[in-house]
Amino acid sequence: MSIDSNTVLTKTIGDHQLKAEISLCCVLHANYPFQIHVTLGAEKVFVYSSAHISNTSVQDMQKMFDSVTVHTCCNEGCDHPILQTESEDQSMQCSSCRSAAAKAEFAKAMIEIDREELEELIARKEQGMVYRTSIWIHAEFGDDEEKIVLSDRQLTKAKIQQYAKGAGSVTAKPDYSVCSIDDYIDSLKARIAEAEQGA
Numbered sequence: 582m583s584i585d586s587n588t589v590l591t592k593t594i595g596d597h598q599l600k601a602e603i604s605l606c607c608v609l610h611a612n613y614p615f616q617i618h619v620t621l622g623a624e625k626v627f628v629y630s631s632a633h634i635s636n637t638s639v640q641d642m643q644k645m646f647d648s649v650t651v652h653t654c655c656n657e658g659c660d661h662p663i664l665q666t667e668s669e670d671q672s673m674q675c676s677s678c679r680s681a682a683a684k685a686e687f688a689k690a691m692i693e694i695d696r697e698e699l700e701e702l703i704a705r706k707e708q709g710m711v712y713r714t715s716i717w718i719h720a721e722f723g724d725d726e727e728k729i730v731l732s733d734r735q736l737t738k739a740k741i742q743q744y745a746k747g748a749g750s751v752t753a754k755p756d757y758s759v760c761s762i763d764d765y766i767d768s769l770k771a772r773i774a775e776a777e778q779g780a
């Protein structure tokens with residue numbers, strides 16, 4: 582007899598409560614082979630079968646469930662449990678380490694962008710630039726875009742509108758803010774220092 586698609590299996594390994602459920606894709610799509618996902622807190626792994634759900638029994642699902650083992654996160658100092666299937670290698674990190682790593686990666690990329698801008702601003706300041714004008718381009722279609730104009734004197738509103746229009750902005754008035762390059766350099770330096778401290 583084929584398995585009920587609502588079947589849920591649970592078991593305890595040590596202190597860990599594991600749960601196995603049938604993935605919706607193999608219930609909804611007639612051509613998908615049977616598939617389950619096993620969870621332990623935020624950890625989740627998939628186990629695939631080659632058979633169709635109509636040819637799968639609870640015992641088959643139990644066997645797939647039993648192929649999932651509990652290990653400890655590969656990161657030193659982290660004792661979070663992770664789930665592994667037979668097909669995976671043994672060096673894996675837990676979901677919270679994975680998201681921390683992704684966050685750190687993103688922060689690093691942001692610092693890099695700030696550093697590049699800082700370098701450029703310092704170089705342009707040496708060339709005599711004093712103002713940094715940020716102009717928002719509101720195009721008829723698509724996302725808004727920021728255009729930065731560096732200048733040795735304050736741009737007139739008419740000039741700013743000319744830049745905005747030239748870049749495809751459709752608003753009647755320019756959407757902009759002006760900052761001295763010195764102030765902007767200071768704020769960039771502060772932002773980089775803060776990000777480095779957090780990293």
Ligand SMILES: [Zn+2]
Binds near residue numbers: 656661674675677679
């Ligand atoms: Zn971890």
